Amino acid sequence: xxxxxxxxxxxxxxxxxxxxxxxxEAFKSQEAITDSLRGQFxxxxxxxKQRSIVYSAYTDADLSFKIGSNSLLTAARLRVTGTSEQxxxxxxxxxxxxxxxxxxxxxxxxxxQYQWDGVRGLKHRxxxxxxxxxxxxxxxxxxxxxxxxIFYEFENWGMAAVDIxxxxxxxxxxxxxxxxxxxxxxFSQKIGQSARFSTVFYYQAVPEYFFTNYRLAGTLxxxxxxxxxLDFSLNYDGIYDTSPVVPIDHFYFNISNQFVWKF
Numbered sequence: 370x371x372x373x374x375x376x377x378x379x380x381x382x383x384x385x386x387x388x389x390x391x392x393x394e395a396f397k398s399q400e401a402i403t404d405s406l407r408g409q410f411x412x413x414x415x416x417x418k419q420r421s422i423v424y425s426a427y428t429d430a431d432l433s434f435k436i437g438s439n440s441l442l443t444a445a446r447l448r449v450t451g452t453s454e455q456x457x458x459x460x461x462x463x464x465x466x467x468x469x470x471x472x473x474x475x476x477x478x479x480x481x482q483y484q485w486d487g488v489r490g491l492k493h494r495x496x497x498x499x500x501x502x503x504x505x506x507x508x509x510x511x512x513x514x515x516x517x518x519i520f521y522e523f524e525n526w527g528m529a530a531v532d533i534x535x536x537x538x539x540x541x542x543x544x545x546x547x548x549x550x551x552x553x554x555x556f557s558q559k560i561g562q563s564a565r566f567s568t569v570f571y572y573q574a575v576p577e578y579f580f581t582n583y584r585l586a587g588t589l590x591x592x593x594x595x596x597x598x599l600d601f602s603l604n605y606d607g608i609y610d611t612s613p614v615v616p617i618d619h620f621y622f623n624i625s626n627q628f629v630w631k632f
Contacts, residue, residue: 408432413627415448425449425488427461429627435470442466460486474504480520490529490615492542497521500551511558522547526615535616543614550575563594585609592629600629 408431415425431444444464462484469476477499484494498520505513525544528536550573557567567590574583585608592602607622 409629409631411627411629413625415623415625425460425625427625427627431464438469438471440468440470442468460484460488460491468502476502478502487529489617489621490527490531491524492527493523493525495523498549498551509559511556514555516551516553516555518551520549520551522549524614528615530617531615537616545614549573565592566590567592582612584611595628598631600631602627602629 409429411429413427413429415427425448427446427448429444429446431442434441434443442465444462444466446461448460462482464480464482466478466480468478479499480496481498482494482496484496485491486494498518500516500518503515503517505515507513523544523546525542527542528540551571552573553569553571555567555569557565559565567588569588571586572583573586574580587607589605590602592600594600604625604627605622606625607620609620611619613619
């Protein structure tokens with residue numbers, strides 16, 4: 370019944386998709402469904418392409434708490450960025466997710482998030498949504514999940530990443546209230562004794578704009594085990610948005626590496 374209500378709401382209230390992609394599938398602690406407490410902290414560097422190439426240092430933390438047959442997943446990021454103009458920008462997010470972990474092949478999850486990103490000009494972003502998460506296959510070396518859901522989003526954008534020639538006259542910021550369609554695939558595969566490859570693909574759109582107003586996003590990650598509690602990973606994230614909220618590039622990418630301490 371809950372699934373049917375969500376689908377009906379989606380069809381009635383859908384609007385064009387804009388903004389950024391929520392990639393909670395990158396959180397490592399979400400894979401721990403049997404431990405009472407599990408988490409990780411990481412520190413890394415990134416390279417971004419928006420108006421220009423910029424370099425960032427960031428720190429992440431994510432934790433998973435088992436509550437009966439459910440899991441409460443939390444995650445946060447703080448990022449400081451230096452540009453070629455010596456301007457300091459910052460970004461980050463705080464994320465909260467509640468997931469059914471009864472072991473069923475299909476389950477429900479609910480989430481909320483606050484986000485900001487000085488590199489792209491995103492001042493504020495609030496999200497509230499839910500997904501249906503389906504296990505497609507799983508073995509000792511890897512797994513494949515598929516997800517489908519909806520989420521409500523409020524975004525407030527500035528012009529920090531917009532070329533001066535493209536800035537609308539007299540407009541300093543833009544705000545949007547949106548209800549969005551979200552689908553994703555997550556694949557992870559262990560390679561050898563100490564390496565793992567993971568990828569997540571997102572498609573976000575609404576039925577009436579399914580092929581004209583959409584967002585594609587993908588992440589690639591190579592993770593290498595250093596010792597029992599320490600990993601090193603290489604990451605690529607890319608987004609293509611057919612209709613950004615402000616006139617920034619349709620394509621955006623981020624390359625990062627990080628050391629991850631797990632407990």
